[in-house]
Amino acid sequence: xxxxxxxxxxxxxxxxxxxxxxxxxxxxxxxxxxxxxxxxxxxxxxxxxxxxxxxxxxxxxxxxxxxxxxxxxxxxxxxxxxxxxxxxxxxxxxxxxxxxxxxxxxxxxxxxxxxxxxxxxxxxxxxxxxxxxxxxxxxxxxxxxxxxxxxxxxxxxxxxxxxxxxxxxxxxxxxxxxxxxxxxxxxxxxxxxxxxxxxxxxxxxxxxxxxxxxxxxxxxxxxxxxxxxxxxxxxxxxxxxxxxxxxxxxxxxxxxxxxxxxxxxxxxxxxxxxxxxxxxxxxxxxxxxxxxxxxxxxxxxxxxxxxxxxxxxxxxxxxxxxxxxxxxxxxxxxxxxxxxxx
DNA sequence: AATCCGTGGAC
DNA sequence: TGTCCAAGGAT
Numbered sequence: 001x002x003x004x005x006x007x008x009x010x011x012x013x014x015x016x017x018x019x020x021x022x023x024x025x026x027x028x029x030x031x032x033x034x035x036x037x038x039x040x041x042x043x044x045x046x047x048x049x050x051x052x053x054x055x056x057x058x059x060x061x062x063x064x065x066x067x068x069x070x071x072x073x074x075x076x077x078x079x080x081x082x083x084x085x086x087x088x089x090x091x092x093x094x095x096x097x098x099x100x101x102x103x104x105x106x107x108x109x110x111x112x113x114x115x116x117x118x119x120x121x122x123x124x125x126x127x128x129x130x131x132x133x134x135x136x137x138x139x140x141x142x143x144x145x146x147x148x149x150x151x152x153x154x155x156x157x158x159x160x161x162x163x164x165x166x167x168x169x170x171x172x173x174x175x176x177x178x179x180x181x182x183x184x185x186x187x188x189x190x191x192x193x194x195x196x197x198x199x200x201x202x203x204x205x206x207x208x209x210x211x212x213x214x215x216x217x218x219x220x221x222x223x224x225x226x227x228x229x230x231x232x233x234x235x236x237x238x239x240x241x242x243x244x245x246x247x248x249x250x251x252x253x254x255x256x257x258x259x260x261x262x263x264x265x266x267x268x269x270x271x272x273x274x275x276x277x278x279x280x281x282x283x284x285x286x287x288x289x290x291x292x293x294x295x296x297x298x299x300x301x302x303x304x305x306x307x308x309x310x311x312x313x314x315x316x317x318x319x320x321x322x323x324x325x326x327x328x329x330x331x332x333x334x335x336x337x338x339x340x341x342x
Numbered sequence: 343a344a345t346c347c348g349t350g351g352a353c
Numbered sequence: 354t355g356t357c358c359a360a361g362g363a364t
Binding site: 039041044049179 | 357358
Binding site for chain 2: 044045046048049081082083084085086087156193251252253254266288289290291292326327328
């Protein structure tokens with residue numbers, strides 16, 4: 001019997017593991033807090049984008065207790081720019097739950113009950129930080145498994161079959177390293193756009209390679225077209241400060257500071273209605289792509305002296321970077337300030 | 343089950 | 354430029 005898939009992969013990992021800030025070297029078991037934090041940040045997010053955020057978060061909140069004690073608003077602002085903002089809200093909730101428990105749950109099931117922790121994250125933390133055997137399936141694992149076994153069913157329907165195969169090849173020991181090895185393999189060799197089979201430690205085990213067309217896998221369902229929406233954001237300024245509002249907790253950019261807007265959303269264009277009466281002057285257009293629609297956001301400058309109604313705050317323009325605006329509104333603000341500098 | 347939810351980099 | 358997609362989760 002030749003070496004198993006997991007044995008070959010672990011041997012490869014021991015020589016080729018990426019060095020990442022949330023990983024520890026050697027036999028030492030990593031801090032569950034850092035593993036959990038990194039896994040949440042890494043949900044649908046590239047390692048390159050996560051690295052600076054992870055550094056800032058762990059410097060500012062070194063323990064789960066410190067994070068639990070932080071005002072939610074500060075965590076949301078620190079998350080600004082990373083996207084999928086419900087992650088930040090759930091991060092605070094989960095940290096407070098963990099602090100209340102006196103520490104992280106020590107089972108995959110216990111972890112799975114935390115807000116923002118789904119099947120993937122629970123398995124990853126259980127395997128990497130707790131040393132438990134867990135079947136970790138992310139997009140990398142799906143792709144690698146779909147190729148090794150040449151799974152012909154399209155995603156997302158093939159998920160159950162893929163998970164069953166992943167379970168078959170997951171070892172009883174070093175399941176955390178195995179998971180990270182699968183992800184490293186998927187990130188560096190068996191990638192979505194490339195299959196560098198000659199570099200792959202599993203090349204002789206791979207049905208997709210044997211088929212001659214490894215990139216055919218995983219098979220995916222066709223995507224829907226993204227609509228283009230239009231909307232307007234409003235820049236209301238007074239004595240060196242701009243009027244910011246806080247968006248509703250749920251929905252797009254939920255809970256984040258923002259410029260007032262005209263109600264644009266995924267399903268409809270904005271109504272064009274300004275928050276206050278007066279003269280408005282167009283200050284340019286910002287294009288921004290979201291996951292399921294594109295937005296063309298006009299920016300309008302207020303020329304009058306009427307006070308805005310309702311909830312909001314005057315934010316000093318020279319400290320706007322600290323407001324924690326999501327990228328869309330940071331772009332809009334940048335556009336206003338750039339047009340003024342001309 | 344299908345849809346909603348950000349962003350930036352690679353090509 | 355447009356397209357794809359990256360350590361997914363909640364509803």
